[in-house]
Amino acid sequence: MWTRIPSSSLRVTGADRVDFVHGQMTNNLRGAPTPGMVPCAFLNVRGQIEQFARAYKRDQDVYLHLDEGQAEPLAARLRRYIIFDQVEVHDVSAELRTVHVWPGALLPGWQPDGADAQTLDLGGVTVLAGRVNRVGHPGVDLHYLARQETAVLAALPGEEAPLATLDAARVQAGIPDITRDALTGTLPQEVGLDLTGPLPAISYRKGCYVGQEIMARLEARGNARYHLVRLNGAGPWAPGAEVTADGRVVGQAGLHAGGGSVARLRKELPDGAAAEVNGQPVTVHLLSTHA
Known part of the structure; x- marks a missing residue:
C-alpha cells in the first residue's frame, strides 16, 4: 500500500x-x-x-x-x-x-x-x-x-x-504532521519533536542555530507547558481549532481524521479528561513516550 x-x-x-x-x-x-x-x-x-x-x-x-x-x-x-x-x-x-x-x-x-x-x-x-x-x-x-x-x-x-487514510492512521498512532496539523509557531518540545517524542528532530549537543538558546533553556529546565496528545471526538474541526476545558482555552487541535486528531495541550489535563473543540465533546488520550 x-x-x-x-x-x-x-x-x-x-x-x-x-x-x-x-x-x-x-x-x-x-x-x-x-x-x-x-x-x-x-x-x-x-x-x-x-x-x-x-x-x-x-x-x-x-x-x-x-x-x-x-x-x-x-x-x-x-x-x-x-x-x-x-x-x-x-x-x-x-x-x-x-x-x-x-x-x-x-x-x-x-x-x-x-x-x-x-x-x-x-x-x-x-x-x-x-x-x-x-x-x-x-x-x-x-x-x-x-x-x-x-x-x-x-x-x-x-x-x-488516499491521503485521508494515511492521516487517520497517523492520528491513531499519535504522529504529528507539523504543517497539516497547523503546528507551526509552536515549540518543538510541545508537539512531539523532542528526543522522547514520536518525531524526534532535535539535537541538544550540536552547535548554535537560530532558536538554539531557547532549546537549551527548555532542556535545562524541562518546563514546556504543553505536550502532544490525541483527541478522540466525532468532529470535524479545522486544524488549529481551540481546545477548551472548564471554559478556558487549553490548547489547539490538529487535522481531524479517523475520529480525532493530535493536539497541543496543556500538561495538567489527565488521560481521559473531557474537553471541547468547537463546542463538540472530545476525550484526551495521553501518548506514550518514544525512546
Whole structure:
C-alpha cells in the first residue's frame, strides 16, 4: 500500500552545503552518514517552528523534503543567511514527487536493516528512499522526478491508499504532521519533536542555530507547558481549532481524521479528561513516550 504525499523540496549545493544547512536546523546533519537522513526543524528567534523538514545528506547535495508550500519561505530564509558561504539553494518542488510506501510492503531493492537513506531502482528509474514513520511504524518515502512518475508508480507494491487514510492512521498512532496539523509557531518540545517524542528532530549537543538558546533553556529546565496528545471526538474541526476545558482555552487541535486528531495541550489535563473543540465533546488520550 502506498500514498502520495503533498510535498515541496529544496536542493542545496556547493562546497559549504552541509555546514551551512547544519547551522540553520535543530538536528545534527554533520553527524549523519553519507547518504543519510535526519528530521529537523527551522526555528525563529523565539524557538518556534517555522518549517519542519527531512534533510537528506548526499554526495553532491543536501536535499530538504518539506510539506507542500514550505519550500519557498525556507529558501528565502536560507538565502538571507548566505554571506561568504559557497552554497546555492534551488527550489525543485515542481520537478519532484513523493509517495510513502506503508510499513510491511515488500519494496524492491529496499534494505530494511540498511541505512535510513538509500537509492533504489524502480521500474528502471533511480529513486531516493528514506525510512520515515508516518503511521506509527517506519515505512519508506520515495522521491523521484515528476516526469518518471508513471514508471515508478507501476513498480510499487499493492494499491494506492488516499491521503485521508494515511492521516487517520497517523492520528491513531499519535504522529504529528507539523504543517497539516497547523503546528507551526509552536515549540518543538510541545508537539512531539523532542528526543522522547514520536518525531524526534532535535539535537541538544550540536552547535548554535537560530532558536538554539531557547532549546537549551527548555532542556535545562524541562518546563514546556504543553505536550502532544490525541483527541478522540466525532468532529470535524479545522486544524488549529481551540481546545477548551472548564471554559478556558487549553490548547489547539490538529487535522481531524479517523475520529480525532493530535493536539497541543496543556500538561495538567489527565488521560481521559473531557474537553471541547468547537463546542463538540472530545476525550484526551495521553501518548506514550518514544525512546
